[in-house]
Amino acid sequence: MPATFQTTVQCVQCRQPFRGVVQTVIDPSQNPQAKISLLGGTLNQFPCPNCGTPNGVLTPILYHDGSKELMITYVPMELGLTRDAQEKAIGDLIREVTTQLPKNSFKAYLLQPRSALTMQGLIEQVLQADGVTPEMMEAQRERVRLVEMFIQTPPELLPGLIQQHDARIDAQFMQTMTLIIQQLLQEGRQPLAEQVAAIQNYILENSTFGEQVISQAQQQEAVVAEVAETLSNLGETAQRSDFMKLAIEYAGDEQRLQALIGLARPAFDATFFQELNAVIGKVPASSRAALEALRDHLSELTAMVDQQAQMALQEAATLLRVIASSPNPDEIIRENLGDIDYTFLQLLTANIQEATRRGDVNGSSKLKDIYNRIIAALQANMPPELQFINELLNAPTADEARQMVIQHAPSFGPSLLEAMDAVEQQLTGSGNGNPALLERLAQVRQEAVNVLG
Numbered sequence: 001m002p003a004t005f006q007t008t009v010q011c012v013q014c015r016q017p018f019r020g021v022v023q024t025v026i027d028p029s030q031n032p033q034a035k036i037s038l039l040g041g042t043l044n045q046f047p048c049p050n051c052g053t054p055n056g057v058l059t060p061i062l063y064h065d066g067s068k069e070l071m072i073t074y075v076p077m078e079l080g081l082t083r084d085a086q087e088k089a090i091g092d093l094i095r096e097v098t099t100q101l102p103k104n105s106f107k108a109y110l111l112q113p114r115s116a117l118t119m120q121g122l123i124e125q126v127l128q129a130d131g132v133t134p135e136m137m138e139a140q141r142e143r144v145r146l147v148e149m150f151i152q153t154p155p156e157l158l159p160g161l162i163q164q165h166d167a168r169i170d171a172q173f174m175q176t177m178t179l180i181i182q183q184l185l186q187e188g189r190q191p192l193a194e195q196v197a198a199i200q201n202y203i204l205e206n207s208t209f210g211e212q213v214i215s216q217a218q219q220q221e222a223v224v225a226e227v228a229e230t231l232s233n234l235g236e237t238a239q240r241s242d243f244m245k246l247a248i249e250y251a252g253d254e255q256r257l258q259a260l261i262g263l264a265r266p267a268f269d270a271t272f273f274q275e276l277n278a279v280i281g282k283v284p285a286s287s288r289a290a291l292e293a294l295r296d297h298l299s300e301l302t303a304m305v306d307q308q309a310q311m312a313l314q315e316a317a318t319l320l321r322v323i324a325s326s327p328n329p330d331e332i333i334r335e336n337l338g339d340i341d342y343t344f345l346q347l348l349t350a351n352i353q354e355a356t357r358r359g360d361v362n363g364s365s366k367l368k369d370i371y372n373r374i375i376a377a378l379q380a381n382m383p384p385e386l387q388f389i390n391e392l393l394n395a396p397t398a399d400e401a402r403q404m405v406i407q408h409a410p411s412f413g414p415s416l417l418e419a420m421d422a423v424e425q426q427l428t429g430s431g432n433g434n435p436a437l438l439e440r441l442a443q444v445r446q447e448a449v450n451v452l453g
């Protein structure tokens, strides 16, 4: 029996036959998603493509987690296998796992797998190996019950229910809700998932916990803005010694240090750390330990920022591959618009440049085509006022732009002026405001004021 196999499932409800991929070996180091499905109770459950009914496929399962030296077997009693057939099925699966292992990594636990009598028993053994105690499992079941209560409550009763359970609404509760949303999406139940997401949002906006989360986020934003301001006051001629002074000033202030490294990562390079070491060598012994601790912490923070950038880059690369290989790129772009950010566009631009440099005409034109589709999708997703301003700024002549304002400004009303002001702020604030663009904006704004009175 292989680790995964394709099978034909016949829907228990509508009898429609369809294909499903059954998983028999669950190894979180190979396939973390399979463990999540197992714990969520959706492993080998296939929603019927015709009527949506979930169809479960019963199969022997081998759970293997080498990092915990854990191997558990489960043969559903409903299969009615004889003892010999059970042993053969399990033996096949164990061989499947052990032949994949690198040589010399064979350990005793592989010879004595534990067994589970029920699916629930399997799940509990896996959770226990993760350090989840029966009390924690019960607390989690309580959270799920509370989430279900929120989902089933009519909207007008939600405020009262939130008040009543305010003390139980915490980070773990929110996480449970997120897991349930993910599970619903996995089962193809999009409308219900969206409904639960809306309730989660409502709870966040109307509970004590949500209030705390929002005020913490605002405080963090304020710290980042303050550090950004300090950095911009340093100017472009700032030296490593300036950054060092700032880091020493922020020592012990985790939020400011994180903001500093996040905003000015390139300043904290190998030379910076050499210079800091030189400083540490010269200070009196009494202040040395504090500086050494700061140095180690700065080095941890730079590693963290690099890791995040690396992960963002990997995600962007995956998304780009998916778009490039899709027969319907526009659909993928629309669905993932939220993930198309600065990192993604940078990666795409770098890929276009690289393809051009290699002389790969096909590759570069395909990537340029993706770029144009993305820009079109981003523009289509903009509020209508911004789309209109964009058209105004791109109009061939100032006169044509004015005509467009006369014709269309009344249908937007005062919100057009607000949007123009926001664009102006953005253009001047980014420090690279193109003078011609700013002049055009001023002209069309004046015309809009005239038209709107």
Ligand SMILES: [Zn+2]
Pocket (backbone or CB within 6 Å): 011, 012, 013, 014, 015, 016, 048, 049, 050, 051, 052, 053
């Ligand atoms: Zn069906």
